[in-house]
Amino acid sequence: xxxxxxxxxxxxxxxxxxxxxxxxxxxxxxxxxxxxxxxxxxxxxxxxxxxxxxxxxxxxxxxxxxxxxxxxxxxxxxxxxxxxxxxxxxxxxxxxxxxxxxxxxxxxxxxxxxxxxxxxxxxxxxxxxxxxxxxxxxxxxxxxxx
Amino acid sequence: xxxxxxxxxxxxxxxxxxxxxxxxxxxxxxxxxxxxxxxxxxxxxxxxxxxxxxxxxxxxxxxxxxxxxxxxxxxxxxxxxxxxxxxxxxxxxxxxxxxxxxxxxxxxxxxxx
Numbered sequence: 001x002x003x004x005x006x007x008x009x010x011x012x013x014x015x016x017x018x019x020x021x022x023x024x025x026x027x028x029x030x031x032x033x034x035x036x037x038x039x040x041x042x043x044x045x046x047x048x049x050x051x052x053x054x055x056x057x058x059x060x061x062x063x064x065x066x067x068x069x070x071x072x073x074x075x076x077x078x079x080x081x082x083x084x085x086x087x088x089x090x091x092x093x094x095x096x097x098x099x100x101x102x103x104x105x106x107x108x109x110x111x112x113x114x115x116x117x118x119x120x121x122x123x124x125x126x127x128x129x130x131x132x133x134x135x136x137x138x139x140x141x142x143x144x145x146x
Numbered sequence: 147x148x149x150x151x152x153x154x155x156x157x158x159x160x161x162x163x164x165x166x167x168x169x170x171x172x173x174x175x176x177x178x179x180x181x182x183x184x185x186x187x188x189x190x191x192x193x194x195x196x197x198x199x200x201x202x203x204x205x206x207x208x209x210x211x212x213x214x215x216x217x218x219x220x221x222x223x224x225x226x227x228x229x230x231x232x233x234x235x236x237x238x239x240x241x242x243x244x245x246x247x248x249x250x251x252x253x254x255x256x257x258x259x
Contacts, residue, residue: 018169025165025197043197043228050199054168101237109211111204113236120235 006074006081008035013070014053016063016086021050024071035075041140044121045073045082048138051114052084052093060088060134080140082122085133092127093118093136149177156259157252158185163194171202178205182212182220187255189248191223198229203236210242219243219258221251 012027014020025046032042049071057063070085099116102108118125122138129135147170148163160181164170181188190206192198210220221243224230233239243254252259 018172021167021169022165025167040228046197047199047232050167050197054199054201058168101240105207105211105214105241108236108238108241109204109207111200111207113200113203117200117232117235 006076008075009072011070011072013068016057016060016066016069018054018057021053024049024053027071028073031073031075035080037075037080041080045080045138045140048118048122048140049082049084051118052082052136052138055093055114056084056086056088060086060091062086062088078142079123082138082140083135084138085135087133090129091134092129094125094127147174149174151177151181153185157187157189157255159189159191159248161191161194165197166192166195166199166202166205167197168199168201171199171205174202175205175208178209179212182209182218183216185213186216186218187259188213188218188220189223189251189255190220191248191251192229193223193225193247195224195229198232200236203232203238207238207242219255221245221254223248223251 010031014024028046028049029042032045053069056069067087072083074081093115096115118138123141124139126137147166150161152159158181213220224233224244225246233244245251245254
């Protein structure tokens, strides 16, 4: 993942609850405005951060243990990095199978679109397990997304 | 997130407004699934929806599946915006009719309304 030194970094710690999602979206919006990024980037960053956090709340034992989730946004010269960290069981979303468009409504209604949307709306996705934390980092370049 | 439901000329129009994030989608499951199970010609208007999460996407697909299983049809009204990008990216717009406005939705539902 190519990065330059960030010019602006903000961090947020949240409870693992769905009720926090609207507050996260507002926090991302404030960051994007402060960084003077185009609104296309706002939607992509909001979507990917929401998917990552919702995934932790729904599927990770971090939520069961009521462990906080840490979110960081960093604006570099030509990109934004969003890092979502939790202390749940090790889970690497970058290792999930390649998405195949559903062939039927029955198949589609089963869901499981979250990781695919992150792959589609972010330019790069990186995972590491460090000191008991899952750290998912998403990179958003200057492009227009899907 | 707001929802309104009205029946006009045999078509049920469900209007969703605001952010359809995961929390909102959980709350919309019962009202939308109820409409999908009880009505035949359904238009779900997303024109005023500014955000759509993967769980919300599943909600819409589940509604279409329920409607289909009861012999009905669910059509989405969605202009070409970021929400439409989510629908396209997941392949949902290949499985449910997505039209740009209410008039096109009425035309798409005419056969069963």
